[in-house]
Amino acid sequence: MRESSPTEPDLGLSLDLGLAISLPHPVALVFSSDVDRSSETQAFHRGIDVNRPPLESTECEDEAGVSSPNSTVSSVSGKRGDRETNCEDPENQPGDSRGMSDEEDGENSRKKLRLSKEQSATLEETFREHNTLNPKQKLALAKQLGLRPRQVEVWFQNRRARTKLKQTEVDCEFLKRCCENLTEENRRLQKEVRELRALRLLPPQFYMHLSPPTTLTACPSCDHRNMIPHGPIGYPTSSAMPAARDL
DNA sequence: CTACTTGGCAACCTTACCTCA
DNA sequence: AATGAGGTAAGGTTGCCAAGT
Structure with missing residues (x-):
């Protein structure tokens, strides 16, 4: 959306965001306990488990954005953290095939998500088409991949950062x-x-x-x-x- | 019409974890 | 087995923009 950030030095360098960069290594989904992560601890105290697998993502998150790509009209109020809370239901995790580690059974264990190869490939493919997603695309992709829209959003953010760095x-x-x-x-x-x-x-x-x-x-x-x-x-x-x- | 508020988003920075040599 | 480097998912911050008041 924004062409350049005010904090971003303009070096006059062209940044080809369409550059296709393959991921350097295969990814596998791994979960492990992460009780010391302060931010996640904070999230936990707010009743948020950031690594909960998606649940009914089409209904619970970012649905507001479906109206239009740049619409700021949202049925979900609040900033990012608040958005996250809207659809997290610890009791309704889909037991999908993305893999869980042995520590997964811990009650309060923090999970570290790793995307599967298929998920990464799909994300890469989508990124090659367009390096930003409008809310509708994000939602659809999240649903397709069995991820939360927030995860798709984060992946694209990080992907853009990687591209820019490269x-x-x-x-x-x-x-x-x-x-x-x-x-x-x-x-x-x-x-x-x-x-x-x-x-x-x-x-x-x-x-x-x-x-x-x-x-x-x-x-x-x-x-x-x-x-x-x-x-x-x-x-x-x-x-x-x-x-x-x-x- | 202008000023202010609010919410969304991208960019950036940082952290914590994972993988591999 | 221990370890350090590199990659990555994700949280936090900042600034811009658009819409509403």
């Missing part, structure tokens, strides 16, 4: 290579200048037969600057090769 890494690597290339180019051009200056001290017949300077190379982002016709001593125009201007 893309940032790619961009950084790209800029790093650009910098290296330009540094090397600068070095080479300076050397060329020194050589040419030395040659100018000689009569023309000593340097007129020399081959023209090497072709200027640049990083892919500067590809359009490549193959620019060189001047008498092989310099591109100043605008085409900023790094060479400081010679």
Whole structure:
């Protein structure tokens, strides 16, 4: 919805959120006790078990959003935490196939959800189509996967974060290579200048037969600057090769 | 019409757990 | 078996936006 966050530094880097990144490892559903998690403890004290499997998700959560993607009209009042409480019914967990650990039987055990391969694959597929979900899509996907809408929402949030991180890494690597290339180019051009200056001290017949300077190379982002016709001593125009201007 | 309130959401940060080398 | 790193689910915070008052 929002194009950029005010807290997000605008580095001028393009973030291709449509980038498909496969999950690095298979996932399996595992539950274990997690009694020390403060946030979940807080949730517990509010009567919330964040890891309860979904129950009648089509009726109990996010149904408000079905009206329209960006609608803020909601039949469910309250912020996130309140939303969570609306449909949690500890007595009605579906005994689905997503797997439970041995500790699952503990009364107050906190469960750590791991998505199944199938769930992850479906989420990935959906993410490739659109990296954000409107409430209706979220609800449908949650129902399809047997997850709570909140879980789908969280997965998409984290997925977007992962995508952005990956893309940032790619961009950084790209800029790093650009910098290296330009540094090397600068070095080479300076050397060329020194050589040419030395040659100018000689009569023309000593340097007129020399081959023209090497072709200027640049990083892919500067590809359009490549193959620019060189001047008498092989310099591109100043605008085409900023790094060479400081010679 | 303007100002304020409220609720939803995305982005971001953080935590806790799991898996694997 | 112990351990540290990396991945991931999920909670909390912040800021923006739209709708309502």
